[in-house]
Amino acid sequence: MEILRIENLGFIYPPHKEALRNINLSISEGDFLVISGANGSGKTTLLKCLNGLLKPTYGKVYFKGEDISKMKAQVIFSKVGYLFQDPNDQLFSATVAQDISFGPNNLGLSKREVALRVDEVLELLDIKSFRDFPIHDLSQGLKQRVALAGVLAMQPEVLLLDEPTSSLDPQTEDELLIFLKRLNEEKNITLVMATHEMDLIPEFAQNIAIISEGSLVRYGSLEDVFGCAECLEKGRLKLPTVTRLLKGLKEEGILSFNKLPLSFEEAKRILKEAITKR
Numbered sequence: 001m002e003i004l005r006i007e008n009l010g011f012i013y014p015p016h017k018e019a020l021r022n023i024n025l026s027i028s029e030g031d032f033l034v035i036s037g038a039n040g041s042g043k044t045t046l047l048k049c050l051n052g053l054l055k056p057t058y059g060k061v062y063f064k065g066e067d068i069s070k071m072k073a074q075v076i077f078s079k080v081g082y083l084f085q086d087p088n089d090q091l092f093s094a095t096v097a098q099d100i101s102f103g104p105n106n107l108g109l110s111k112r113e114v115a116l117r118v119d120e121v122l123e124l125l126d127i128k129s130f131r132d133f134p135i136h137d138l139s140q141g142l143k144q145r146v147a148l149a150g151v152l153a154m155q156p157e158v159l160l161l162d163e164p165t166s167s168l169d170p171q172t173e174d175e176l177l178i179f180l181k182r183l184n185e186e187k188n189i190t191l192v193m194a195t196h197e198m199d200l201i202p203e204f205a206q207n208i209a210i211i212s213e214g215s216l217v218r219y220g221s222l223e224d225v226f227g228c229a230e231c232l233e234k235g236r237l238k239l240p241t242v243t244r245l246l247k248g249l250k251e252e253g254i255l256s257f258n259k260l261p262l263s264f265e266e267a268k269r270i271l272k273e274a275i276t277k278r
Contacts, residue, residue, distance in 0.1 A: 002064075003029040003158060003190050004050060004080075009059035011045050011214075019045040020214045023059070029157075032184045032191045034201050037211040038236035043194035044085070046211065047160045050192065051080035063158075078107060081156035085163040087143035096138075096146050097122075097131045103154045121149040125179070141172035148176075152183075159183070161193040165200065177204050199240045202226075202262035210235040222262055242267040 004027040011020040020042045027033055035043050048054040050061055052068050061068045068076050084090045093099035097118055104114040122128045125145045130138065138146065144164065151159065161180070165173040181204045183189045195201070201208060202222055209219040210231050218224075218231040225231060226239060238244065246267050249255040255274055261267040 001029045002026050003031075004192075005060075005062040005065075006046075006050070007060045007062070009046075009049060009061065010057050011042075011049060011054060012057045018214055020049070020056075023211075023216050025209060025216065025219060027158075027190065027192065029190055030184070030188045032181070032204060032206045033193070034205040034208045035192065035194045035211060036196050036198070036201070036208055036235060036237060037217075038196065041211045041235070042214040043196075043211060044162050045214075047082070047162050047192065047194055050158075050160055051082055052076050053082060074106060078103070078154045079156055080158040080160060081151035081154055082160045083144075083148055083151055083162065083164055085166055087140070087147035090147040090150070091135050091143060094134060095131075096127065096133050096135065096149075099135060099146060100150045100153050103150055107154070117153045117155070121152045124152065125149050140167050141169070141176075144168065144172075144176065156189065158190045158192065161191065163195055164193065165195065165197065173200075180204065196237060198238055199242070202240055202243075202266075203264065210237065212236070223260070226262060227260065246270060 006023050006025040009020055009023040010018070012018050023046065035046060037043055045054060049056050052073060055069070063071070063076065063079060091099050093102055100118050100121060101114050104117050122131060125148065127142065127145050127149065130142060135143065135146070165176060168176065177200060180191060184191050193205070205222065207220060208222055208225045210217040210225060212234045217234045218228055226243070232238065239247065240262060242264055243260060243262055246255060246261050250257060255270060257270050261270055
């Protein structure tokens with residue numbers, strides 16, 4: 001079932017910098033979609049158009065068939081949440097609990113409902129012990145969790161994530177992505193994540209859209225898009241490291257496989273089979 005539809009979308013920053021041109025995309029409910037491309041390709045601009053943070057210069061964005069330009073801002077923000085690349089751009093209250101409660105309070109919910117939502121996301125993100133901490137005392141990783149908690153407290157159906165791992169250490173990065181995958185699978189929240197970290201994509205995403213210089217190069221399954229060398233080149237992207245390694249070994253006649261391995265687990269299985277046969 002389609003949850004977001006983008007029709008002939010374009011965006012021009014004044015006076016005449018064309019950031020997006022003629023983007024057409026259909027995003028299904030429950031999808032985990034990655035939007036990838038080089039820096040400056042238009043990923044962030046596209047994400048911001050999907051929930052009205054930016055108004056397209058031309059074209060339309062539909063949420064469940066409804067033109068978002070005709071929806072009240074607080075309604076679309078609650079349905080399609082946005083996590084900024086830098087949590088410092090999103091956090092502004094004095095304490096963790098105050099920041100998380102800001103969105104639900106703006107929805108006009110009762111104090112009891114707001115408190116329940118705050119408690120729920122504190123538990124969900126395992127940050128209960130930080131409830132009354134000042135925001136400025138938190139690490140970058142904790143700030144990212146609090147920012148995410150504030151978005152989830154709105155109970156969105158779609159979550160937009162702009163390079164969410166760019167400022168995190170490897171362990172915190174893994175924890176965040178495992179959590180996001182669980183959100184997607186267990187709560188059926190549709191995720192749309194902008195990133196160019198190719199090694200991460202096969203571990204979590206279902207589909208990928210490549211953007212280059214504001215235009216959509218290709219959209220489809222990971223196997224389909226990663227199998228298009230020209231598309232990756234246009235997007236200034238590379239295959240995941242493990243994929244490039246095994247592809248090179250196959251080209252040298254050392255390994256044999258039919259389906260190109262994209263994830264670490266797939267690569268491990270192929271290598272284990274090759275070692276066992278020898």
